[in-house]
Amino acid sequence: xxxxxxxxxxxxxxxxxxxxxxxxxxxxxxxxxxxxxxxxxxxxxxxxxxxxxxxxxxxxxxxxxxxxxxxxxxxxxxxxxxxxxxxxxxxxxxxxxxxxxxxxxxxxxxxxxxxxxxxxxxxxxxxxxxxxxxxxxxxxxxxxxxxxxxxxxxxxxxxxxxxxxxxxxxxxxxxxxxxxxx
Numbered sequence: 001x002x003x004x005x006x007x008x009x010x011x012x013x014x015x016x017x018x019x020x021x022x023x024x025x026x027x028x029x030x031x032x033x034x035x036x037x038x039x040x041x042x043x044x045x046x047x048x049x050x051x052x053x054x055x056x057x058x059x060x061x062x063x064x065x066x067x068x069x070x071x072x073x074x075x076x077x078x079x080x081x082x083x084x085x086x087x088x089x090x091x092x093x094x095x096x097x098x099x100x101x102x103x104x105x106x107x108x109x110x111x112x113x114x115x116x117x118x119x120x121x122x123x124x125x126x127x128x129x130x131x132x133x134x135x136x137x138x139x140x141x142x143x144x145x146x147x148x149x150x151x152x153x154x155x156x157x158x159x160x161x162x163x164x165x166x167x168x169x170x171x172x173x174x175x176x177x178x179x180x181x182x
Contacts, residue, residue, distance in 0.1 A: 051167050053158040060157030063147055064102050070144070071099030071115060074134045081130065088128050094118065102151070105160020112152040119145045 052060070078084070078092030094114065101111035121127045123141040135141045156162045 051155060051158045051160075051163040057157040057159050060151065060154060061105075061159045063151055064105055064108070064156065064160070067115070067144060067147055067151070068099045068101075068103030070134050071095045071102065074130065075099060077130045077132045077134070085128065088130075091118070091127050105156040105162050106165075108156035108160060108162050109152050112148045116145050116148045116152065119148065 051057070072095070075092045075095030075097075078088050078095060081088055081092075084092075095118070098111045098115045098118075101107055102115065118127065119135070119141050122135060123138055123145075135144060158167075
């Protein structure tokens with residue numbers, strides 16, 4: 001016995017006279033307009049999240065603030081060293097800059113990745129030590145890197161500069177008006 005396949009949802013809507021997205025045309029704007037459609041979609045999904053609002057957005061703001069302030073203090077400890085070398089100055093400036101970027105939520109995935117790599121380098125003793133370190137134990141480094149990975153994966157949240165610059169926008173172009181010769 002041959003069974004008929006179920007009707008798709010779109011066909012059922014159209015049979016009722018409902019035509020979703022009939023008169024809406026979308027346009028891509030910016031640097032991604034020449035890339036293939038799938039590449040644009042996946043790249044934007046990768047770099048920017050949905051920028052959640054409400055309690056999830058506040059939680060992401062608190063995560064960013066905790067890591068950003070801690071990195072600022074750690075960078076200040078590096079820069080306040082009496083016998084600072086060039087590597088110590090570089091580590092201090094990188095910590096202060098990335099902490100500020102995380103605090104305000106600008107270029108969050110990139111700043112988070114830089115800090116996560118720096119945390120891994122500090123955990124493996126590749127970076128010069130600071131006398132008054134915020135990350136004294138390996139456990140605190142693991143917690144900080146875990147928080148950074150959460151920020152990188154989830155995104156900066158709605159309360160960030162990234163959300164203002166790269167938030168979801170929909171450009172609706174009305175259908176062309178047909179001009180008849182008369």
